[in-house]
Amino acid sequence: MHRTLTVLGWASLYSILVVGPLVLMLIGGAPRARGFWIEFSMALGFLGLAQLVVQFVLIARFKRVTAPYGIDAIMYYHRQVGTLAVLVILAHPVVLVIHEPAMLSLLNPAGGNWASRTGVWSAIALVLLVLLSNFRRPLRLSYERWRIGHAVLAMVAAGLAVAHVALIGPYVTAGWKFAFWTVFVALGMTALAYPRLILPLCEKRRPFRVVEVRPEAERVWTLVVEPVGHEGLRFEPGQFAWVKMESPFSIDEHPFSFSSSSELTERLEFGIKEVGDFTRTLPAVQPGARVYLDGPHGAFSIDRVPSAGYVFVAGGIGIVPILSMLRTMIDRGDRRPARLIYAVRSLENLAYRDDLEALRLRAPTQLDLVYVLEQPPEGWTGETGWITRELLEKHWPRERITRDVLICGPDPMITSVDSAFRHMGVPAARLHAERFDLV
Ligand SMILES: Cc1cc2nc3c(=O)[nH]c(=O)nc-3n(C[C@H](O)[C@H](O)[C@H](O)COP(=O)(O)OP(=O)(O)OC[C@H]3O[C@@H](n4cnc5c(N)ncnc54)[C@H](O)[C@@H]3O)c2cc1C
Structure with a gap:
């Protein structure tokens, strides 16, 4: 019951964050109506941008947000809703051009004025972001490079979109409305700093030490770690943690499920299969090496399904x-x-x-x-x-x-x-x- 209420609570907050900004734009007098299709196109732009900003929060690994659903489900949702947000944003100029074909000239990335250019560049960044996410493997882009590129493109797209909203004007003539969008987008981007900066600072105070790396089968190893100077980590069986070697600030972090019993918190084990750059280095890891864990995460557990x-x-x-x-x-x-x-x-x-x-x-x-x-x-x-x-x-x-x-x-x-x-x-x-x- 508690979990259902939590899920409903977060789902309602999500809807408010996505639709709320659009409603705010109508407070205190909307601009003179310019016909249904123009206003509809504006609404699509605002809806898409709000949805984009909420994506930053979704993937920031806030445990309160991810716990009821599981981070894998959140990531899956992020993929689907992120793509939907991009389509909604792209529909914004498409509707405008269908309604007023003369506006087509404004879609030239090098032409038009700053107001149109910022919008076009933002859209290009978003299209690139979706393409790279869908074709990462055929393009042979490593996960780490893709992840950095993904975050940069998302931030560039959101920043340019706010500039576009400000330069286009009619809905944000009131200063507080522009301030709202600036703060809303900035807060969304700040959420990205949480797993990169805030979490690592906490992890730094709770290091782990490698006890052994044991072979289990062909290219499968067990990584055994123990806490250094703290009581360890409590988790539900079936959950996982992001594992970082040597530094909590390392961007090379990988999710691995605990293989040990959740009744033993002072000696944690992970079962790991060699598949790529990171996992292939595992057999060479020496006892005593420092390990940092961001976890536990995940909802795949018997404790969640009595x-x-x-x-x-x-x-x-x-x-x-x-x-x-x-x-x-x-x-x-x-x-x-x-x-x-x-x-x-x-x-x-x-x-x-x-x-x-x-x-x-x-x-x-x-x-x-x-x-x-x-x-x-x-x-x-x-x-x-x-x-x-x-x-x-x-x-x-x-x-x-x-x-x-x-x-x-x-x-x-x-x-x-x-x-x-x-x-x-x-x-x-x-x-x-x-x-x-x-x-
Ligand atoms: C919730 C969850 C639990 C997992 N539990 C285990 C486990 O118990 N044992 C195990 O062997 N593997 C597990 N994995 C998979 C493991 O994370 C990848 O195999 C590992 O990160 C590969 O890294 P690599 O550099 O060796 O290989 P790469 O060749 O770089 O990557 C191989 C594939 O692994 C995925 N991957 C790579 N890096 C990351 C990353 N930082 N975050 C998310 N996915 C990544 C990508 O899909 C990539 O295509 C789990 C993954 C998830 C999402």
Whole structure:
């Protein structure tokens, strides 16, 4: 109930922040009406700009904002709503030009006057921002470079848009209205400083030290850290943290899920797969190295979905948050039944098998483990291939209790497993997934 109210509260605040500025522009006398389409186009511009500013706050990792939804859901929402904001902003000149074709000449980035140029440049920055976000991989742009470029383009676009609003004039002739937009946009941009400046200052006082980096399977490692001079970090099983090596101000920070039990706060473990620049450096990290954590984040946790039992579905490195949930259940003496369906390519990729088997022995009630190998070795008697609907139906628990399903793995796997469960009649509200792919 409390969570539903919180979600509703934030959703209402979001709507007020997006629509409120437009309503403010009408207070104290709107300019002389210039026809429906012109005023409609202005409204689109203001709505789009307000939505853009709210994006800065959305991605600033304020825990109060992200906690009810989970930061991955917020990032997903940011992608969709950010694109919508850009389309709304682009519709502003399009409507104007359709209504008055003579205005087309003002869309020349080098022509027109400062009022039009600032608007056109802002729109160009926004189009670039959307293109780079959608084509980052084909363009082979590293995540870090893309992220810096994304923030700079967003700030440039918002700054130019405010200049455009001021220079165009009619709605902000009252000084307080221009001041409002300036402060509104500046506050939005300041929010971006929160994860870059304020959070790192807090993290600096709570460093961690690497205890060991242990191999688990082919290209999979466990990073073990312990707090230095503080009591550690409390988290819910299934959550994750942004990990930074050496400096809390490093822009090279990566989200990794805790693999350890949330009952142990003084020795934290992360399961990490080597996939690129950062993760490939992990095996060379020496014990004693400093680590800084921004977390916990995320809503993918059994603590958020109280249920009579669970079915976990993991693909590859997606096992990490699920392992944390299983370890926590056992440490808590949780008697609810759990079943894990865990798919990997080959036996060499089957990380944490020994740990899972040990958990099965310690489980106070039933913990079922189903391994699925895409390329099984000779003599393998377990499941093979991919996780299909047939396989899920075969292993769906028969007892008459309601179970929640938690899925983590590669994006295509999550999509197909989610769809298979829906076809099996599992209600959408009982299906929960965590995607490791934010962009
Ligand atoms: C909520 C969440 C939890 C995750 N948990 C785990 C985990 O437990 N174990 C694990 O091995 N991996 C996990 N990941 C994925 C992990 O963050 C990336 O594999 C890692 O950041 C790759 O960095 P790289 O420089 O080695 O590879 P790169 O080649 O630079 O990146 C590979 C891909 O990882 C993603 N990525 C890279 N850097 C970042 C970043 N700073 N922030 C967000 N995404 C990034 C991008 O999609 C990129 O295309 C998780 C991701 C998310 C979003």
